[in-house]
Amino acid sequence: MTDFPPIAFNRAPPAPDFPWPNGAKSALFVGFDVDGETAWIGNRPENGDRLVTVSHGGWDGRVGIARILDLLEEVKVKATFFIPGWTALAHRLQCEAIVAAGHEIGHHGYLHRRPERSAFDAARAEIDRGFEALDRALGVRPVGYRAPSGENFPELLAYLADSGIVYSSSFRDDFRPYRHLLHDDRPGPIEIPVNYAFDDWNFGMTSRVDPRPIFGRDAVLSLWIDEFEATHAWGGCTTMVLHPQVSGRPMRWHLLRDFLRHVLAKGDVWIATGAEIAAHYRACEAA
Template sequence: MRDLSPKPANTAGPAPEFPWPEAKTCALFPAFDVDAESVWLGADPQNARRLITRSYGGYEARVGIPKILEVLRRHEVKATFFVTGWAIDAHPRTCEAILKDGHEIAHHGYLHLRPDTADEATLVDEMDRAIETMQRVLGITPAGYRAPWGETSDEQMELLKSRGIRYSSSFRDDIRPYRHELASGKGPVEIPVNYSFDDWSYGLTHRTSPRAMFGREEVLAIWKDEFDQTREWGGVTTMVMHPQVTGRPMRIRILDQFLDHVRGYDDVWIGRGVDFTDHFEACEAAAS
């Protein structure tokens, strides 16, 4: 039976007002969800027979990620790529190129299955299989995690803690990092997401889930306005970009022009998820 009692979904206290590094007044967390074909397979196993549907995800390794890496190099930005274990197994050279440029690769499940609908065995398999893949193929152990399909559960949060995952970037309930409070005690640091920066909502349509697509002017205006107000509030703007969307020709211009806009300010700290976590933990230790 589900617990519908009146209590907050998140029991963590208010986000601490830790200063940003380098005397900056706000922050940008550029982050990409590398689902590749796994997002389509995880949504419907029958898509294994639908080569054109899967080709949406295949675009990431063939074109999207290389073009995004070019843009990030031009702006001297280091980002985090939340990559499914399946995508690492399928596209190892693409993932190696991400690491070579100094970006972070973090955990995004193995087959992009929803944690809130999975049984315990599936949760553990999705977690451990992806970690094993990262260690075996890339020689890394992930510090961070982003929930596939933008959803999680109490069981999944405890699993993150038990596997040594230091941070999550999935929740939508703040503009500054904070630490989760779990039933077992202190949990991972959260770098909260701004859903306005989820490019999937603006730029991908499919025959089984048709939706209106938004042009460059509309999306860029939303991104600029959200960033500018978050900057005034001293928060972090956390992005949720997908190379099979933002890596498309017109849409990569939105990212390019948005980074131009951000670089127009001199008070913005830009970091990877692990950098945010290192800073948060250092401030936390200093305050204790």
């Protein structure tokens, strides 16, 4: 039987208290995971022979990315798009449009393979290959990282820092940004924690190989508004994990637009990219 010492897994100190820019009471980080087909083949290569199953992810390139860019232009919001390297190569024109619209590009692995501590070399190769593909397809070197399938481990976190990653947006243990403490006691990347309630996959995606309930507009919009309002009252950062193959579909596109309009109407929310939030954190940290 495996035993664990009674020590917190996350060694980072508590999130510091710092003000948001321009007198804002809270922040909103709109992050998209542009998985495309990698969501269906990265951890399940057998799906490569299931064209209908993989077509869920094909929505990104055919429809979803363009529709999401239209929405962000309509509401005048800049977002961060975490793109696996494979997606950037397979849907280059659509991903080039993201860059052209002025949005941030983040690292999301290469084939969306879940990092495993027992296979560190493979996890490291996934990072390197992702950097190379994003540079080749889009000419960018990301400073932000979101873990494919939402996993990480100490050695990989250190490798990300050594590779120039300034911030991560993967962990689910706080409502304000903090800085990681690496396993060798060096300061690590800034973490912009995820709020799992804002992962649209949980409510709007199902398939034959991964069946789950689908939730309608009223259930999701009320949940998002309630969770946002509570986070706003606490002065935190509402971090969204959205997917064009979910929120780029008709009803959910309108759902996301209505939520963003609700936030914009507050007038005291700083809506920023991950890079902007990380830069603000560093400035406050230095001061």
